[in-house]
Amino acid sequence: MKKNLLSILCVSVLTLSLFSCKEKAKEATTSEAETVAVVEAEATKYTVNTEASSIAWKGFKPTDEHFGTIGLKSGSISTTDGTITAGSFVIDMGSIVVLDIPADEKGNAKLVSHLSNDDFFDVEKFPTATFEITGVTESEGKTLLSGNLTLKEATNNVTFPVSTTTEGDTITLESETFTIDRTKWNVRYGSKSLFDNLGDKFINDDIELKVTLKATK
Template sequence: MKKNLLSILFISVLTLSVFSCKDKAKEATTSEAEEVATVEATATQYTANTEASKIAWKGFKPAGEHYGTISLKEGTISTKDGKITAGSFVIDMATIVVEDIPAEEKGNANLVGHLSNADFFDVEKFPTAMFEITGVEEAEGKTLLSGNLTLKEATNNVTFPVAVTTEGDALTLVSETFTIDRTKWNVQYGSKSIFDNLGDKFINDDIELKVLLKASK
């Protein structure tokens, strides 16, 4: 009986591990900043619809997770022969929204305030972040978008899969869900890789992101 119980526990843990690995979003390939792609004179220009575009985010800690969105302030994207060639986007860090806590609850305002202060994104000092496209390539049947992400005076190049569709004068870009290591952009609060003796009070370094961009000519 004891042997059977141990076997069941082992299988349960193994199954949990498999599903945890499967569900974890892949980390974006991250490297040093690269040269930004130039806009060609013959390229088609699209302007971001900031009302319809958003970046979904999710953060993790032992006790659970928090998630929400953040908006763009402005942005443009260029295409040629239906393919992305260049673009840049300004992210409005003052638009952090928390969606897992009801807006009317005090905890919602507290979390938004904490994410906005110097512990995390220091929005007063760094009101915007920037993403500038450096290149696009096709690999293993996917479109991989690369760009320099600048946040809190740190710039790294990130690469992640996207799907791009055009219809009439409209362009839609949707990324796969991916993660970035926040400590590479000087967001260090509660990080086990930076601070010792945090126990179970740490916050995961990985932030999960999913980009939705809608733009028009």
């Protein structure tokens, strides 16, 4: 009996250790809005292919998580000598898709509706969000993209690692997975840091994002 109990305890400790060691995506460096980069006269301009571009998102609760994608409405990228120097894109907040719940289940439509209403992104009032590039830097062998993200009338500058590849007339920009603190953009519903007495009903402030963007000349 004691041996069985000891085995159960060991398994529990090992399981807890594995969950504790699970690596969390790094939060994007966030600061006040900065001056938007100006498109240089000699720059090469690429127009975003909205059909081939998207932002993957993931949200977390104590008991589970939800994930999906959101699309882009328009955008452009400018490069000089193969390096991104400016650009902006418009995020279509009405294109939120949930992927962890089958599309034909009621829970899918319910979650999309919840994310779209004024609890979260208030899509009717704020149908779009924008990202405007403010600069690109190199640090520790990584390319860091900085830009002003405007969502629900709040603007903050965020910096996160990206990689770019160019093939013919197409440039592909892909970010590493990163997180942002949604409360900095007035998305406050269920935030444990803002509301008391939520118990285990809170929703994590961090939203995980990964940007994939394709654009052509």
